[in-house]
Amino acid sequence: MTAPSGASVGAVRDVPTARASIVSLSDVHRDYPIGAELVHALRGVSLEVERGDYVSIVGPSGCGKSTLLNLVGVIDQPTSGTVAIAGKRVDAMTDREATSFRLHNIGFVFQRFYLMPTLSALENVELPMAEAKVSARERNARAAKLLEYVGLGARQHHRPSELSGGEQQRVAIARALANRPALMLADEPTGERDAKTGAEIIALFRQLNADGTTMIVVTHDEDLANAARRKIHMRDGRIVQE
Amino acid sequence: MLLTVLSFALLIQTPQGAPRTIAIDEAFASQAHLKVGDRVTLSARPDTPADSAEVVIVGAIARRGADPSEVARGDYVVRMHLDQLQRIAGYGDRVDRFAIATRPSADVGRTLEQINHVAFGFRAYRSKDIAVETSRTFQVVSRFHRAIGIITIVASSIFLLCIMVLKVEERRRDIAALRLMGISRLSVVRSIVIEAGLVAVLGSVLGIVIGWVVSLVVNWHYQALYRTPLYFSIITPSIVAFAVALSLVLGIGAGLVASARLARTPPLALFGR
Numbered sequence: 345m346t347a348p349s350g351a352s353v354g355a356v357r358d359v360p361t362a363r364a365s366i367v368s369l370s371d372v373h374r375d376y377p378i379g380a381e382l383v384h385a386l387r388g389v390s391l392e393v394e395r396g397d398y399v400s401i402v403g404p405s406g407c408g409k410s411t412l413l414n415l416v417g418v419i420d421q422p423t424s425g426t427v428a429i430a431g432k433r434v435d436a437m438t439d440r441e442a443t444s445f446r447l448h449n450i451g452f453v454f455q456r457f458y459l460m461p462t463l464s465a466l467e468n469v470e471l472p473m474a475e476a477k478v479s480a481r482e483r484n485a486r487a488a489k490l491l492e493y494v495g496l497g498a499r500q501h502h503r504p505s506e507l508s509g510g511e512q513q514r515v516a517i518a519r520a521l522a523n524r525p526a527l528m529l530a531d532e533p534t535g536e537r538d539a540k541t542g543a544e545i546i547a548l549f550r551q552l553n554a555d556g557t558t559m560i561v562v563t564h565d566e567d568l569a570n571a572a573r574r575k576i577h578m579r580d581g582r583i584v585q586e
Numbered sequence: 587m588l589l590t591v592l593s594f595a596l597l598i599q600t601p602q603g604a605p606r607t608i609a610i611d612e613a614f615a616s617q618a619h620l621k622v623g624d625r626v627t628l629s630a631r632p633d634t635p636a637d638s639a640e641v642v643i644v645g646a647i648a649r650r651g652a653d654p655s656e657v658a659r660g661d662y663v664v665r666m667h668l669d670q671l672q673r674i675a676g677y678g679d680r681v682d683r684f685a686i687a688t689r690p691s692a693d694v695g696r697t698l699e700q701i702n703h704v705a706f707g708f709r710a711y712r713s714k715d716i717a718v719e720t721s722r723t724f725q726v727v728s729r730f731h732r733a734i735g736i737i738t739i740v741a742s743s744i745f746l747l748c749i750m751v752l753k754v755e756e757r758r759r760d761i762a763a764l765r766l767m768g769i770s771r772l773s774v775v776r777s778i779v780i781e782a783g784l785v786a787v788l789g790s791v792l793g794i795v796i797g798w799v800v801s802l803v804v805n806w807h808y809q810a811l812y813r814t815p816l817y818f819s820i821i822t823p824s825i826v827a828f829a830v831a832l833s834l835v836l837g838i839g840a841g842l843v844a845s846a847r848l849a850r851t852p853p854l855a856l857f858g859r
Contacts, residue, residue: 414854417766419766419852419853419854420854439771440770443765443768443769443770443771444768444770445768446766446767446768447767447768447769448768450768452763452766452767454763454766456759458759458760458762458763458764460760471764471767471769472767472768472769475767475768475769475770475773476768519767520767523768
């Protein structure tokens with residue numbers, strides 16, 4: 345993997361000097377009506393994540409870890425309780441406000457990469473920057489540096505179909521870092537990957553965190569979970585162990 | 587003067603004397619293996635005695651005009667001098683119809699009135715009115731074709747909309763991922779509509795090229811079949827403009843409907859959660 349060039353990569357440049365809370369959840373409940381039944385996905389979860397932290401959330405399927413990630417990712421709203429990201433309350437935002445907040449503050453990495461198949465790796469990384477109205481020259485330069493950072497400097501102009509699964513995930517990670525997010529969220533990033541690719545992703549995440557990116561990862565992968573500084577166990581909508 | 591002679595006998599003869607000339611149409615020349623300079627014997631009926639038949643020489647072979655009413659006609663056309671025709675047909679100075687050409691400056695309406703005022707047993711019409719009268723069948727056929735075209739366009743539009751909705755629906759997870767990354771609804775809709783517009787333009791260009799090639803083949807085949815310079819299929823600038831405009835409206839409309847439907851759906855619902 346190529347060593348990061350801290351001066352040019354936003355997520356890398358924002359190395360924290362003071363420990364401050366970037367994620368703050370207080371007594372969060374999330375209920376879903378399914379038919380006549382009310383499912384309590386989260387039951388009074390409180391959580392603080394500091395800048396530069398690396399948190400993994402583990403637990404059995406249906407324990408509420410993805411719901412928690414959705415609330416932190418500002419793609420869902422709690423039934424009750426408060427959620428603040430980077431000092432801003434995000435639990436009652438309109439769709440437009442939430443979309444803009446995600447664009448500028450949160451990077452997502454999914455189990456499947458969801459790269460645009462007709463765009464090159466470089467163009468895929470440029471996509472969120474284009475939405476954020478970053479100038480063409482700057483986004484091109486920044487995307488090239490991010491791809492260099494994830495070790496794909498030589499494959500910038502390849503389309504997703506010309507890249508391996510691990511390479512595609514690295515493009516997706518570079519894309520998540522495009523707008524220099526305060527927080528990066530990953531949902532099963534090593535799922536469906538072979539052991540070698542999984543190890544590459546774990547190493548890249550470690551590197552990202554070492555360079556200052558705050559990370560929250562939801563996973564079933566023990567190796568990935570153990571790579572985090574903090575490991576949170578969930579069961580039945582509650583945090584049961586840390 | 588042009589008259590159609592429905593029944594006649596022909597005998598190809600060797601040149602003798604100085605017979606007068608006639609003009610025959612191309613289809614007839616081809617069928618009877620006649621060429622300019624050949625001598626033929628003309629008579630009104632096949633059983634006419636040879637001494638009362640008229641020997642003439644083929645002076646010209648004429649192509650058929652671009653007249654739709656002539657296309658399906660199986661009979662042959664022979665053009666001859668008026669006195670010859672009178673002798674052969676045995677009508678004397680009687681004719682079924684004749685045409686009067688006017689100078690460009692003439693008052694056609696007034697001339698028509700004057701002729702019809704003194705006419706006895708016949709009536710004069712403008713050539714334009716006769717053309718309208720004789721082309722009624724073609725107008726009906728044309729309307730029929732238009733109706734088929736409209737039905738085809740409506741059916742294609744519904745088909746296109748369904749295809750577009752399905753194609754966009756296939757991307758629901760990609761769109762969900764884009765929305766999670768912070769791409770706005772407007773950007774999602776705009777990108778799909780632009781893509782739909784480009785596909786529509788490319789599709790209409792391809793359609794025009796295919797239509798033009800098919801049109802060439804159709805004209806080549808039927809012009810040869812009916813020996814006519816008539817164009818059976820034409821692609822005019824207005825047809826091209828209509829096709830591109832319709833394609834754009836349909837493509838963009840379908841893209842708008844499909845993308846707006848998905849953009850309204852919350853990203854988590856698009857992910858199936």
